[in-house]
Amino acid sequence: MKKVLSLVLLVALMGTLFTGCKKDDQVVLNVYNWGDYIDEDIFDIFEEETGIKVNYETYATNEEMYTKIKKGGTQYDIAIPSDYMIEKMIKEDLVEPIDLTKIPNYANIDTRFKNLAFDPNNAYSVPYFWGTVGIIYNTNIITEPVDSWNVLWDEKYAGQFTMVDSQRDSIMVALKKLGYSMNTKSVAELEAARDVLIEQKPNVLAYVGDNVKDMLISEETAMAVVWSGEASTVIQEYDNFEYALPKEGSNIWFDNVVIPKGAKNIDAAHQFVDFLCRGDIGFKNADYVGYATCNTETMKLLDPALMGTTYAYPDDALLENFEIFSDPGDFITEYDRVWTELKAK
């Protein structure tokens, strides 16, 4: 009897699953974002102001997000991919055009970050956060100032630093050290980069992912190749760290807001993009996330001490040789091959 009863209950429960989601005509906006990359309090503000409810979901890599959107079966109204992924998604017709006339707050975006190569007229994407890749080091251990990728090939620091376990970022370090473009399509340059990385490998403590911050704080490693956002988290909590932008140049990256193909609420999505571009909302996000905002109004609200720091808002002069990743298209197989050869050594 119990079993029958539980079966009936189960069916009833499943019924509520179907009906639970769509109670009334309220517009629900599906937002797909990196984990922990927005101040979730702004969803309440947005709902209060517009009556639009935000349904929030997260991903860990550009590639995961791309797979979910490409495969279909989902309706995301907002997503926040990085530069090279935006280029790829535009090529593959996976994003809706953005009508900038519906986004008055677009005027707040710093002109330095508009019309970049991956989306020349900002026809598909609006800047959200940006940052760099550089070297963070513990000044108690590394006493000489760092300003070049060459320190990572210095025998003095053997076993005291980590590289980043990301194919294009690590190859980028070697390419830049050698003075090549990090978007190179030359097999010879790539193989030269591979060779210096193989030469360096015995001195590398480890190729690490997201645990690099803990390794730095616990002094397991003295120096590491990191994204500026990670450096900012560590430096704001501990004084004895510095973040260096190598003079040979490095990667400057952007995460922009897009409206993926298949979005149901394109008008509401535009409203949300405009909302994100507002100075005060941008401030809430920048304050929570700790990455560098692309919004000039937001920058006015931020702590002036952040301006000019290497990890948040570096001077333009320091970014001279910096490049944005572009989508290598089919040439990616060469990157894959070189990376595998390095890892196999």
Added chain:
Amino acid sequence: MVGKWIKRLYTLIIFGFLYAPIAVLAVFSFNDSKSTAKWEGFTLDWYQSLFQNDYIMKSLYYTVLVAVVASAVATVIGTFAAFGIFYMKTWKQKAILNVNSLPILNPDIVTGISLMTLFVALNMELGLMTMIIAHVTFCIPYVVLSVLPKFKQMPSEMLEAALDLGATPFYAFRKVIYPEIKPGIITGALIAFTLSIDDFVISFFNTGNGVSNLSIAIYSMARRGIKPEINALSTLMFITVLILLLVLNKRTKIEEI
């Protein structure tokens, strides 16, 4: 004498390996810093902000909901499947059992992507329903495998005897077979429940539109670092399970007496 100490030491080492990571995790849920590497003082802030974090709370809700529904459905389906398989001819039984173990041997990513492809082909919107169906799918084989041995231990004439004595098949199942296979059903349900709570890969590909479980929420934080709120949540979940186990053990002991 020495042997006794070696035995104790051995047990200690094993429990150390099993529980040291959980202990570290629990300790750092009280750490007054975002770091999980360096102790900076005691705080309860992470527990407070855990309950204020809508996204984590919603993920917890979906995790538990999916685990309860999926394990219940999978247990019912799996038990009846085992019933059927047990009374099959030998070669048929072998064939079906092989088919049953395929999903277990299959890498999760293959199961995940093929289910996703199926849902998309059927024009189903990815979300809670598809996630539950996916979980039921990968849980059933485990339930079958844990219930089937109980059928094999049961005297095979029991069902026939019950039917001879005038029980209807359903009555015989409830009154004769069910009590015999109950431990297997409970084990199966528990395995299904834990597998469902644990799963990341299959869930990731088969959810969408704002539904995510804890494994997805935690995994996607990796870029910015796992927050101590997750340590706090894990600690609470561990304590809940521990208390549940202690209570259950005590109750079974009382019943035995």
